[in-house]
Each structure stands twice: as C-alpha cells, then as structure tokens.
Amino acid sequence: MEQPVLRVDHLTVRYGKTCDYCRNGGKLTKNTCPHCKTVWACNDVNVTLYEGEILGIVGESGSGKSTLMKSLYFDFGITEGKGYLKDFENGETDIFSQSLQQKKYIKNHIMGMVYQNPVLGLRMDYSSAGNIAEKLIAAGNRNFGKMNERIAELLDAVEILQSRKKEPPKNFSGGMQQRVQISKALANNPAILLLDEVTTGLDLSVQAKVLELIRKIRQEFNISIMLVSHDLAVIRMLADRTIVMLDGRIIEQGLTDQILDDPQQPYTQQLVHSLL
Amino acid sequence: MIDAKHYNFAFLDEGSKREIRRSILKAVAIPGYQVPFGSRELPIGRGWGTGGIQITLSIIGKEDILKVIDQGNDDSVNAVNIKKLVRECTDVEVTTDSEKATVIQSRHRIPEIPMRNDQILVLQVPTPEPLRIVEPKESVTKQMHAEAEYSGMWLSLFEDLTQYGKISISSEYPVMVEDRYVTNPSPIPRYDNWKLNDSETLYLFGAGREKKIYAIPPHTKVVSMCFEDVPFETEDFAGKCCRLCGATGVYLDELIDEKTGEKVYECNDTGFCRGRRMRYGRGE
Amino acid sequence: MAYVAVTGGREAIEQSLKLLEIFRESGEDITISCIKENMGLLIDKIMSEAGFYSRDYAALALKQCEGSVEEAVFLLRAYRSTLPRNYYSNPVDTSDMRLIRRISAAFKDIPGGQILGPTYDYSHRLLNFSLMDDGDLSDSAVSAVRNGSSEEKLSSEDEEELSEDAEISGGDIRCGRVTDLLKADGVMAEVEQDDTEPFDVTSNLLTFPAPRSARLQTFARSDAGFLGGVAYSSMRGYGAVHPTVSELRCGYVEVCVPYVLDEEDEICIGEILVTEVEALVPSHTETDEDFDKMTLSGGYGLIFGRNENKAIAMSIADASLETTGDSPSQDEEFVLTHGDCLEMSGFISHLKLPHYVTFQSSLDRVRAKGEKR
Numbered sequence: 001m002e003q004p005v006l007r008v009d010h011l012t013v014r015y016g017k018t019c020d021y022c023r024n025g026g027k028l029t030k031n032t033c034p035h036c037k038t039v040w041a042c043n044d045v046n047v048t049l050y051e052g053e054i055l056g057i058v059g060e061s062g063s064g065k066s067t068l069m070k071s072l073y074f075d076f077g078i079t080e081g082k083g084y085l086k087d088f089e090n091g092e093t094d095i096f097s098q099s100l101q102q103k104k105y106i107k108n109h110i111m112g113m114v115y116q117n118p119v120l121g122l123r124m125d126y127s128s129a130g131n132i133a134e135k136l137i138a139a140g141n142r143n144f145g146k147m148n149e150r151i152a153e154l155l156d157a158v159e160i161l162q163s164r165k166k167e168p169p170k171n172f173s174g175g176m177q178q179r180v181q182i183s184k185a186l187a188n189n190p191a192i193l194l195l196d197e198v199t200t201g202l203d204l205s206v207q208a209k210v211l212e213l214i215r216k217i218r219q220e221f222n223i224s225i226m227l228v229s230h231d232l233a234v235i236r237m238l239a240d241r242t243i244v245m246l247d248g249r250i251i252e253q254g255l256t257d258q259i260l261d262d263p264q265q266p267y268t269q270q271l272v273h274s275l276l
Numbered sequence: 277m278i279d280a281k282h283y284n285f286a287f288l289d290e291g292s293k294r295e296i297r298r299s300i301l302k303a304v305a306i307p308g309y310q311v312p313f314g315s316r317e318l319p320i321g322r323g324w325g326t327g328g329i330q331i332t333l334s335i336i337g338k339e340d341i342l343k344v345i346d347q348g349n350d351d352s353v354n355a356v357n358i359k360k361l362v363r364e365c366t367d368v369e370v371t372t373d374s375e376k377a378t379v380i381q382s383r384h385r386i387p388e389i390p391m392r393n394d395q396i397l398v399l400q401v402p403t404p405e406p407l408r409i410v411e412p413k414e415s416v417t418k419q420m421h422a423e424a425e426y427s428g429m430w431l432s433l434f435e436d437l438t439q440y441g442k443i444s445i446s447s448e449y450p451v452m453v454e455d456r457y458v459t460n461p462s463p464i465p466r467y468d469n470w471k472l473n474d475s476e477t478l479y480l481f482g483a484g485r486e487k488k489i490y491a492i493p494p495h496t497k498v499v500s501m502c503f504e505d506v507p508f509e510t511e512d513f514a515g516k517c518c519r520l521c522g523a524t525g526v527y528l529d530e531l532i533d534e535k536t537g538e539k540v541y542e543c544n545d546t547g548f549c550r551g552r553r554m555r556y557g558r559g560e
Numbered sequence: 561m562a563y564v565a566v567t568g569g570r571e572a573i574e575q576s577l578k579l580l581e582i583f584r585e586s587g588e589d590i591t592i593s594c595i596k597e598n599m600g601l602l603i604d605k606i607m608s609e610a611g612f613y614s615r616d617y618a619a620l621a622l623k624q625c626e627g628s629v630e631e632a633v634f635l636l637r638a639y640r641s642t643l644p645r646n647y648y649s650n651p652v653d654t655s656d657m658r659l660i661r662r663i664s665a666a667f668k669d670i671p672g673g674q675i676l677g678p679t680y681d682y683s684h685r686l687l688n689f690s691l692m693d694d695g696d697l698s699d700s701a702v703s704a705v706r707n708g709s710s711e712e713k714l715s716s717e718d719e720e721e722l723s724e725d726a727e728i729s730g731g732d733i734r735c736g737r738v739t740d741l742l743k744a745d746g747v748m749a750e751v752e753q754d755d756t757e758p759f760d761v762t763s764n765l766l767t768f769p770a771p772r773s774a775r776l777q778t779f780a781r782s783d784a785g786f787l788g789g790v791a792y793s794s795m796r797g798y799g800a801v802h803p804t805v806s807e808l809r810c811g812y813v814e815v816c817v818p819y820v821l822d823e824e825d826e827i828c829i830g831e832i833l834v835t836e837v838e839a840l841v842p843s844h845t846e847t848d849e850d851f852d853k854m855t856l857s858g859g860y861g862l863i864f865g866r867n868e869n870k871a872i873a874m875s876i877a878d879a880s881l882e883t884t885g886d887s888p889s890q891d892e893e894f895v896l897t898h899g900d901c902l903e904m905s906g907f908i909s910h911l912k913l914p915h916y917v918t919f920q921s922s923l924d925r926v927r928a929k930g931e932k933r
Contacts, residue, residue: 101423130435137430144437144503166438282642289644295763312765317637322906324913347917354913356569384917402910413893415768442928446921465921485903487765511924530920544917 003086005191005224006049006072011081013042013067031062031248041067043248045081047226049192054218054225056239056256058232058271064248065228066116069196072226073113074103085110087191108138112185116197118177121184124170128160128180131169135187154183157220158213175206179213186221193217195227199234211237232271236260244268278364286333287365292316296334296489300480303491308453309421310404315487320361325383327482328400329358331489332381335396335480336362341369343377348385348527348544355383372547384447386468388526388548391477393494399462404483404490406450406460426458429501437506449508452499453492461498467510467527472498518543521552584626595619604833604865605629609901610636611762611781613832613864630905637902647817650826654836654862659733659811661866666804666840672735677810678866738807739838739858748840748856768893775881775896779874780863782899790899791873794880794889801880801889803839803859810835810866835868837861839875841882857882 016038022028031040042064049055057065070076072083074096082094087110095106107113115121122131132151133141141147155162158179169177178198185193195214199207215238218225229235235242235256242259244252244267252265263269278287286293292314299313318326325346336342344359346352350372358381359370371377374387381398391397407417410428420426429450436443443449448463451472461472462481472479472492479492492498502508517524519540526548528541543549596603596619603618610618610633617636625631661677664670676682742748758773759766761781766774779787794801812831819825839859859879861871880889888894898904 104423104425126431126435127438129438130431133434133438134427134431137434138427142430142504144434145505147434284642288641291644292641312767314760314763314765316641317634317902318641319635319638321634321909322903323908323910324906326906347914351569352914353569353573356573360570360573383913384915402907413768414897415893418767440929442925444925444929446925447918463918465917467921485907509928511921527917529916530923544920 002050003091004048004050005086006047006226007084007091008045008047008068008072009082009084011042011045011047011068011071011083012040012079013064013071013076014079015039015041028247031064040248042071042078045245045248045250047243047250049224049226051086051191051224052218052222053240054214054227054238056235056242057226057228057245058230058235058242059245060230062247063245065230065245066196067248068245069113069194069226069228073107073111073194085191104138108135109188110190111192111194112187112190113194114178114181114185114196114198116200118169118174118181121181122169122177125168127166127168128155128172129165131180132184132187135184139188150187154186157186157217158183173206174202175210178202178210182213182217186217186223189221191224193223193225195225197229198227200229200231207234214238232260244271278361283365285338285366286336287318287361288316288330288333293334296330299489300331300335300491303480303489304478304493306457307492307496308451308457308459308490310459310488310490312487313489315484318361318484320357322485323402324354325358325381325400326484327486327489328381328383328398328484329361329482330484331398331480331482332362332379333365335398336366336368336379338366338368340378341371341376343371343374343380343547344382345380345385345387345545345547346383348387348529349546351546373551374545374547384463384465385527385544386464386471388543388545389551390471391475393476393478396478396480399464399479399481401460401462401481401483401488402485403448404460404481404486404488406448406458421457424456429458433501433503437503442509443502443506450501452501454497458501459490459492459498465511465527466500466508469498469500469508469510472496474498513541516541518549521549521556523549523552584624590623592616592619592623595622601866602627602629604867605784605870606632606636608864608867608870609633609781609783610640611864612636612640630901633901634905649829650816650818652813652815652834654809654813654834655737656734657809657811657813657834657836658831659735659809661811662733662735662807662809664738664805664807666738666806670738670807671741672733675733679868733811737838739840742806742840742856748858751858766896768896770892770896772878775878775892776860776862776874778896778899779861779877782870782874783901783904784867784870784873786899786904787870787873787877790880790889790895791876794876794887799880799885799887799889800883801841801859801876803841803876803879805872805875806838806840806858808835808837808868808871810868833865835861835863835866835871837868837871837875839872839879841879 016033017036018038019033019036021035022033022038026033028040031043032038045068057068059065067076071078078096081096083096084091085095085106088095088106113121123134129148129151132154133147136147136150151165152162155165160176160179160183169180172180199210202210211234214225217223227238239256242253242256243250244259244265246267252259252263252268259268260272263272284290296313299311303309303311315327316330318329320326320329342359342362343350344355346355349355362368363370374380374389377395379396379398380387381400383400386397405417407420407429410432411417411420420428433443447465448460449466449469450458451461451469453459461469474495474497476494478494481490500508511527513528516528518526518528520542523543527544529544531540531542533540596615599622602622603615606618606621606629607613617639618632621632621635624635659675661679662675664674739748743750758777759771761774761777766778793799812833814828814831816826816828819827840856841859842856859875861874861878863871863874877889877895881892881895883890
C-alpha cells in the first residue's frame with residue numbers, strides 16, 4: 001500500500017487531572033468527565049493523509065477538529081499519541097517527541113498552516129513581503145534578491161498584486177489576509193498544508209474565490225491538504241475524503257460523496273439533513 | 277573623599293572584584309554571549325556607564341594607565357567624572373594618549389588608532405540585548421539566543437530594505453560573533469564595527485543596569501549582519517576632512533561654524549586629533 | 561559652537577560641585593540625630609529602597625543631598641558596594657516580633673488584641689501652625705499632636721486604665737499570627753515549608769520565571785511609588801487582586817548570624833524595625849464555578865522600618881503575580897524590572913549625557929532615506 005504523507009496514531013489531548021472513571025472509558029458528558037471535569041479535547045484519534053489528496057474534517061465547535069490541527073502544527077502539546085511524516089526521517093520517527101529545533105524544522109519545511117484568525121498566522125504590522133520572508137529566512141535564506149523573486153512567485157500564485165507587497169496585512173480585507181497566510185504557508189514548498197476554517201467569516205463571494213484558489217494550489221503545488229471546516233458545503237466542494245468528529249472522537253470517515261450522500265451515524269445524518 | 281581609610285583600592289571590595297573578574301573570564305570563553313553578573317551600585321548613576329566602570333575597577337592594577345573617553349572625547353563631562361572616580365580610588369596614572377593607555381574605557385566609540393594586544397578596551401553598554409528591538413521580553417530573547425533563533429532579527433533587516441531600500445539601524449548595528457551569537461556592539465557607529473573583527477585587542481562590554489558582561493576576544497570573527505547581496509554600509513564621510521588636523525577616513529563630528537554659518541567637520545576622536553596636530557605642528 | 565559645553569569637563573564639574581555646596585548651605589546646621597529623630601518615616605523609606613539598614617547613614621545621606629530621596633538611596637547603595645559580605649543572617653522569625661503596632665482588617669477581634677500603635681490613619685490632616693514656632697518642643701500643642709490626645713484632665717479611672725496599658729507596653733508584646741488560625745480552620749491553603757536557599761537579586765541577574773524569594777526581595781527594595789501604582793492598578797481592575805489585610809504588624813525583630821565556631825549556635829547582632837503584611841485573596845481551584853474548593857491564599861509584604869503602604873502594596877503585587885492575565889501587574893517581567901529606584905532614575909537621568917555620535921549616525925540614516933526617495 002502507498003505510504004501516507006502523514007499518519008497520526010491514537011492522538012489524545014486532554015486538560016485536567018483525569019480520574020479512574022474517565023481513564024477507564026467511562027461515559028463522558030460531551031467531551032468532559034462528569035466526575036473530575038477533565039476535558040478530553042481529542043480522544044484516541046487516528047488519521048492518515050495520502051499524497052495529493054484533500055482530507056476534510058468536519059464537526060461542530062468543541063468536536064476537537066481544531067485541536068487536532070493545532071496539535072499537528074505543535075501549537076498545543078499533546079497528552080498521548082504518535083505522528084509520522086513521510087518527509088521526516090522517512091516516516092520512521094515520532095514527530096511529537098522531537099526537540100524544539102526539530103519541530104521548528106518540520107514547521108518550516110514540511111508543513112504549512114493557515115489559521116481561521118489571521119492574527120495567529122501573520123505579523124499584522126510587517127509588510128506582506130516580510131511575512132513571507134519570515135518563513136524563507138527561517139529556512140536559511142540570506143539573499144535579499146532571491147527571496148524577493150520567490151515572494152513574487154508566491155504572490156502571483158495567490159493572486160495578490162506585486163504592487164501591494166509593501167503593505168501590511170492589517171490594511172487588507174479578510175480574504176486578502178487569508179491569501180497572504182496561504183502564500184506564507186507555501187513559502188518553502190511544504191508537503192502538507194493545514195487549513196483551519198480558512199473561509200469562515202468571509203463573504204460568500206470571497207469564500208468562493210478562496211476555495212477556488214485552494215483547488216488551484218493543490219494542482220499547481222501537488223500538495224496534500226488537511227482542511228477543517230464546520231461547513232459541509234466547503235467540504236463537499238473540496239474534500240476527497242472526509243472525517244466526521246464529535247466530542248473529541250472520530251465517529252465516521254470515508255469518501256466525501258459517501259459520507260454526505262449516505263451517512264451511517266445518526267449525528268452525521270442530522271448534520272447532512274440540517275444542511276439540505 | 278575616597279580615602280584609603282574608609283574605601284578599598286578600586287572602590288569595590290576584593291570579593292566583588294573577584295566575582296566580576298570571573299564573569300569576565302566566562303565572557304571571554306564564550307565570545308558574544310551575555311554573561312549575567314551581580315552588578316554593584318556605584319557612586320555614579322546606573323545608566324551612566326556603571327557596567328564599564330565595574331569592569332575597569334575589577335581589572336585595574338596599580339601599574340595601569342587609564343584613558344576614558346565619551347563620544348570620542350577625553351574632556352566630556354562623563355569621561356572626566358569617571359576618570360576622576362577611578363583615579364581617586366586607585367591613584368593610577370591617567371592619559372589622553374590612546375597609545376600610552378593600558379586600559380581604555382569608552383562610550384560610543386572605538387579609538388581611531390588601532391589598539392594592541394597589551395591593551396584592553398572597556399565599552400559601556402546601555403542595552404546589551406541586540407534582540408530587544410524585535411522582542412521586549414528577556415525570558416524570550418534568552419531562549420532565542422539558546423536556540424540561535426535569529427529569524428526575527430533578519431526579518432527586521434528585511435523589512436527595512438523592503439520599506440526604505442536601506443537598513444535604518446544607525447548605531448549599535450548587530451553583529452554575528454563566531455557564527456554563533458548575535459551581539460550588540462554597544463552604541464558605536466557602524467563606522468567602528470569592522471574594528472571588532474579579528475582585532476589585536478580584547479574588547480570587554482559592561483552593562484551595569486542590565487547586569488550583563490560580554491566580550492569579544494582578540495582574533496574573533498565578527499560580522500555585521502547583512503544579506504549576501506546587500507553590502508553593509510557605514511556612515512559616509514567621503515570628501516570631508518577634519519578642519520583642525522586635516523584627517524580624512526575618520527569618524528567626524530558635524531558642527532556649524534558660528535561666524536559663517538557653514539557646516540564644518542572635526543575629528544570625533546579628540547585624542548587622535550590632538551596627537552596629529554602636535555606631530556605636524558598645527559597645535560592649539 | 562553647539563557642543564562646546566562638553567569640553568573642559570573637569571572645571572565645569574568642579575564648579576558644579578561648588579554650586580551644590582552653596583545650595584546646601586544654610587544659616588543653621590541640622591544634625592544627624594535631629595534628622596534621625598524628626599524624619600523617622602523618611603529614613604524608613606530610604607532604608608527600604610536602598611536595601612540597607614542604618615538609620616545613621618540614611619540620615620547622613622539625607623543631609624548630604626538636600627533631602628532628595630533618590631540621591632540618598634543612591635549614596636547608600638553605592639556605599640554598600642564597598643562593604644564585604646561577611647555573613648548571611650539566619651531567617652528572621654517575625655512571629656517573635658516585639659510589636660509596636662498590629663492590626664487585622666479581616667477580624668473584629670483577634671487573639672492578642674488589635675494594637676493601634678503609632679499611626680497617622682486616624683489623625684486629622686490639618687496643618688498644625690503651632691509647629692511653626694520652632695525649637696520649643698515642650699509646647700503643649702506639640703505634645704498634644706504627638707500623643708494624639710487632647711489635654712483634658714484624666715479622671716482617676718482613666719488613669720488606672722492608662723497605667724494598665726502602660727504596664728502592657730512596658731513589657732514586650734508578642735503574639736501569633738492571624739493566618740495560623742485560618743490554617744487551623746482549613747480555609748487557608750497550607751503551604752509547604754520551603755527551605756531552599758533564597759535567590760539574591762543583589763548578586764545575581766534575575767531570570768524569568770523568577771523564584772518567589774527573588775520577587776519578594778525585588779519588591780522589598782522597590783520604589784514605593786512604583787509598587788503603589790502596581791498594586792493600585794490591580795485593585796482598580798487592571799488585574800484581579802483586591803485583598804483583605806489579614807494582619808499588619810510593625811515592630812522589632814532580632815537579626816542573628818551563625819556562630820563561627822558552632823553552626824548550630826547563633827549570635828544576635830541587633831534588632832531591626834520592620835513592617836509585615838499578610839493579605840488574603842480568594843483563590844479558585846480547578847474551575848471558577850467550583851466554590852466548594854475555594855480557599856484563601858496569601859500575598860506577603862515585609863519592609864524595613866514603618867512602611868505600611870509599601871508593605872501592603874508589596875503583598876498585593878506578590879498575590880497579583882500568582883494570577884494570570886494581561887494586566888501589567890500580572891506581568892512578572894514588567895513588574896520586576898521597572899521598579900528599582902536607582903535603575904529608573906539612573907537611566908532616565910543618563911539622557912542628559914551627550915549623544916552626538918549616535919545622533920550623527922542617525923542623521924546619516926535619515927539623510928540616506930531622503931536620497932533614496
């Protein structure tokens with residue numbers, strides 16, 4: 001079988017002390033232990049991502065989908081679990097137990113992240129060029145001219161005019177900010193792009209353009225994408241495969257068409273029907 | 277007032293001086309690394325050069341000859357004041373001749389005449405942390421140094437070039453020491469940065485208020501941070517010369533002639549200028 | 561010419577020092593003992609910010625610098641640098657304090673009693689013009705102000721009470737802490753005895769996160785105004801700490817050093833006057849709604865001399881650093897690096913030094929930018 005670009009085994013992220021009850025699989029209220037109040041934000045999650053595919057992750061807020069993404073990008077520390085990247089030591093070493101330096105290397109070279117809130121991914125007061133340069137510098141580039149050539153390519157790819165590269169993202173509209181974030185995430189040709197609710201909060205017409213851009217980028221860069229959204233329309237448009245999360249667990253997964261047209265789980269059915 | 281009956285040689289007690297010398301040794305062993313030290317209070321204000329003074333007081337011996345300059349000037353009030361303090365509590369000889377001095381304490385300049393390996397230059401540092409301009413928190417900058425994570429510094433240079441086409445850092449232009457630590461050369465002009473590289477002399481940097489000592493030992497590799505394709509620029513005095521001694525290729529002070537209202541230039545290093553005038557008979 | 565002022569520095573400084581002498585001159589000389597006795601609270605303030613306990617030298621410093629607090633602190637700190645450290649004292653036991661004042665705002669009555677002692681808290685702040693007639697200290701109005709009582713003739717009953725009081729104050733007053741009662745009652749979290757060697761900020765660079773001993777030492781030496789501002793901001797809402805003063809006590813404690821020949825034994829080297837404050841703050845445990853688990857935790861203040869507001873401010877600042885949030889009072893590095901009297905006044909005053917080399921360098925850059933455009 002084809003080696004996945006990313007594999008996550010038994011990922012758990014929890015907050016609280018835990019007790020005998022919840023450690024031994026006692027029933028939780030949503031994602032929280034009724035006795036010790038421990039929050040199980042991600043609970044024994046297994047994910048694989050294959051080359052060139054877009055994997056959708058859908059669920060309501062509190063389902064653990066954003067926690068999963070941010071854990072993968074090392075923004076949150078995890079409690080248990082292992083992760084493997086094809087491009088990091090040939091997928092043989094757990095990425096979560098790496099040193100800070102190694103994690104930085106992974107974030108700069110193998111993965112790119114786009115946050116729902118651009119403030120998390122951008123330096124709002126620096127120029128757009130500077131924002132992209134930050135990634136290039138972190139990867140060891142020290143040639144001003146060459147960096148600017150690369151920045152020009154990236155701005156073209158996300159359809160931002162070269163004339164605006166000196167402007168800081170704080171002057172930009174929401175859709176433009178997401179474009180800058182995407183170009184920054186792509187700066188060092190990563191194998192994987194993580195997109196966390198990137199179109200949430202944007203106008204419908206702007207949303208459509210950003211989604212179209214993502215589709216174009218997947219083809220142009222032959223990149224694997226993990227896409228978190230609460231919006232089934234976004235998932236239907238982009239995702240090849242889809243994972244449904246609820247209360248920190250994966251409850252259903254499969255080809256996107258299958259999940260949306262013939263949901264097996266009551267929750268997924270409810271989700272799909274509420275949309276139609 | 278600083279009499280031998282009530283005060284020790286070189287003001288500080290021997291224990292304190294030994295402690296500071298140990299910090300200096302550590303600094304010399306790790307070029308460019310900021311060594312924390314137990315900065316003592318002195319009769320001169322914190323922020324007025326007490327880091328440099330503590331180094332000078334800790335290393336000075338009875339045989340030493342001291343020169344103190346401020347902004348390149350031997351007669352500047354602060355230089356005079358520091359010289360007076362050190363002289364009163366040590367009774368060492370003081371001089372304005374940088375070739376005669378064994379210890380030179382300086383604020384904002386490195387003397388024009390190249391220093392030798394039997395001399396030490398002590399520089400007073402207000403802000404030892406070069407990364408302070410990109411990160412205000414000490415706990416964060418300490419970690420950045422530990423990980424040699426200098427992207428933020430490079431990014432600020434990149435931003436300057438993008439926005440202005442030039443780098444806007446004037447003095448205290450950051451340097452990379454031995455390819456390891458980004459270091460603040462103290463607020464010397466960019467003009468003096470090259471003197472830090474592969475020098476004959478030992479440079480000691482003291483920051484009293486911030487409680488840090490660091491060093492650039494002789495023959496250390498010191499490179500001003502700049503991109504491969506954008507050369508480092510120093511202050512430009514091309515076509516200008518000192519109106520007193522005629523020197524070119526030195527750091528000049530810009531003055532307005534009171535009579536003519538014209539812009540004129542004088543050597544910033546007053547000791548150097550005086551020496552030239554004595555030698556070529558253009559004395560005062 | 562513009563920069564002539566910086567040359568000929570030697571003579572200028574000498575003349576400047578002479579001018580200071582003239583400004584300090586007065587018809588009648590003030591004695592060290594006079595300053596010590598009349599300006600006790602000022603002496604206390606200076607000793608606490610200098611981190612140097614000597615009433616005589618504090619008075620000397622004040623006399624020498626026209627009464628400037630920052631200069632006096634400066635003189636003492638500088639002098640301290642010249643003294644060898646021969647000993648570190650053993651921990652001082654403040655529960656064995658010989659009290660001159662002790663109050664609790666948390667309880668109406670406390671075992672051992674509330675002892676009001678000397679305080680301006682309940683005086684009327686009216687300029688007392690009878691003090692204008694200097695010299696005559698036996699003046700009745702002066703003594704009335706000093707005692708805080710009117711001159712009414714005391715009845716025999718009052719006299720009896722007074723003599724009882726006098727007996728008490730004649731002997732040493734010592735009593736246990738209010739917090740001991742709360743701990744016994746289980747409402748206050750028991751704190752483990754921590755015998756780690758305290759961090760000494762006077763001989764080490766503070767690193768962050770700082771150990772609590774370093775925080776407390778920094779606060780104890782901090783500028784009273786700065787610390788007050790930090791505490792005030794926290795109480796007003798930039799932060800979360802509005803404490804109850806469990807106990808404020810002021811009195812004398814013994815300072816002992818280990819005996820050289822026998823480490824078990826100690827030698828008392830004298831008494832110092834201190835103010836100690838323990839403040840109570842509700843602390844939430846797991847979740848904010850969990851009222852059952854709410855206990856009280858404490859903020860601590862200990863300052864040289866009679867320095868009540870600073871001690872209270874210190875206890876608030878201490879408690880505030882135990883909370884999390886974005887307010888200045890909750891930012892450890894911010895609070896601990898900007899409150900030292902000497903460091904702040906030194907760096908601010910250094911702006912008076914010439915900066916023309918760096919300014920020339922800046923000019924060069926400003927002009928370069930102009931050329932580019």
